[in-house]
Amino acid sequence: MRQAPYLACMNTQHPLPVPPPKSLARLAGRAIADFRMIREGDRVLLGLSGGKDSLSLLMLLLHFQRRAPIRFELGAVTVDPQSPDFDPSPLIPYLAALGVPYLYERERILELAESHMDNDSFCAFCARMKRGVMYSAARREGYNVIALAQHLDDLAESFLMSAFHGGQLRTMKAHYRIDAGDLRVIRPLVYARERQTRAFAESAHLPVISENCPACFAMPTQREHMKQLLAQQEAEQPRLFRNLLSTLRPLMSAGLPDDA
Numbered sequence: 273m274r275q276a277p278y279l280a281c282m283n284t285q286h287p288l289p290v291p292p293p294k295s296l297a298r299l300a301g302r303a304i305a306d307f308r309m310i311r312e313g314d315r316v317l318l319g320l321s322g323g324k325d326s327l328s329l330l331m332l333l334l335h336f337q338r339r340a341p342i343r344f345e346l347g348a349v350t351v352d353p354q355s356p357d358f359d360p361s362p363l364i365p366y367l368a369a370l371g372v373p374y375l376y377e378r379e380r381i382l383e384l385a386e387s388h389m390d391n392d393s394f395c396a397f398c399a400r401m402k403r404g405v406m407y408s409a410a411r412r413e414g415y416n417v418i419a420l421a422q423h424l425d426d427l428a429e430s431f432l433m434s435a436f437h438g439g440q441l442r443t444m445k446a447h448y449r450i451d452a453g454d455l456r457v458i459r460p461l462v463y464a465r466e467r468q469t470r471a472f473a474e475s476a477h478l479p480v481i482s483e484n485c486p487a488c489f490a491m492p493t494q495r496e497h498m499k500q501l502l503a504q505q506e507a508e509q510p511r512l513f514r515n516l517l518s519t520l521r522p523l524m525s526a527g528l529p530d531d532a
Contacts, residue, residue: 289334289370290476299463300332307447307528309458310417312342316458317375317415319406320348320367322360322481324473325421329461330372331476333419347373349409351402353381360481375409410455418457425466427524428516429498437494443520448527462524465513 292300304310318333320326333346348367350360367374381401410418422444431443446462449455461469473480506512 290331290478292328292332292335293468293472296328296464296468296472297332297335299468300329300460301336303446303463304336304458304460307458307462307525309447309460310336310340310342310344312344314344314417315415316344316346316417316419317406317410317413318346318348318419319402319421320350320363321421322350322363322479323421324478324480325423325461325466325469327478327480328469328472329419329421331472331478332460334370334372345373345415347375347413347415349375349377349406351381351405352376352378353398353402354378355382358481362479362481366479373413375413377405377409379405407450407452407455416455418455420457420459421461421469422459423461423464423466423469424513424517424520425499425502427462427520428502428513429495431516431520431523432498432501433494436498441523443523445527446524447529449529456529463517 310316316333318326318330320330330348337344337346350363352358352360361376364374364376379401381398384401406418410416427443431441434440434442444459444462445457447456447458450457472478502512509515
């Protein structure tokens with residue numbers, strides 16, 4: 273039987289949106305404004321893995337939904353890859369109790385990887401499959417915006433991986449329209465640090481589900497190497513991520529929709 277370990281016990285009887293720390297809300301709000309991520313009448317679908325980052329973003333978007341001067345709808349989607357080591361299904365009653373419209377999509381990604389992965393890493397194949405499932409779910413249910421929970425640490429790691437291993441200056445975009453043209457993707461946490469989402473999830477006792485994918489943890493990944501390198505450099509240069517944000521801002525802005 274699959275199990276979903278929790279960071280803390282959760283009360284699925286009467287869970288309430290947890291107010292985010294002002295510092296985290298300020299950074300997310302500034303990113304949303306700077307990159308024109310959410311417009312009046314948008315229907316935003318959050319990609320919810322059950323990790324600390326996506327649960328933190330759920331609380332932030334609920335916070336902004338109540339306080340922002342524009343009106344937007346919010347739903348969430350989880351893609352269950354049907355792994356024996358990762359079970360996000362306890363999110364179903366949690367989202368129901370929060371009153372957030374929730375799409376729970378089951379896709380046998382591990383099984384499909386055996387015959388369709390080609391030369392991709394499993395992580396790349398899994399990410400691409402999950403994006404496809406989220407896009408399909410958004411179209412089916414009438415959402416026009418996908419919200420993802422990558423933060424500044426993720427963008428910095430992607431930048432180094434691209435430079436070191438791909439010979440390109442690239443990172444994740446803050447806001448862009450997908451090639452098909454019908455959906456926009458936003459990342460409201462691009463100014464926030466991973467340590468901020470971790471601290472929020474722990475202090476608020478958010479029901480974090482541990483992801484224990486054997487393909488991801490069998491050996492150190494390129495991303496983990498970049499994470500360690502950045503941690504070492506930040507210990508010597510406390511302004512490192514502030515400087516990196518200035519460096520990354522033009523790359524984050526690439527593909528910003530003209531109509532956003």
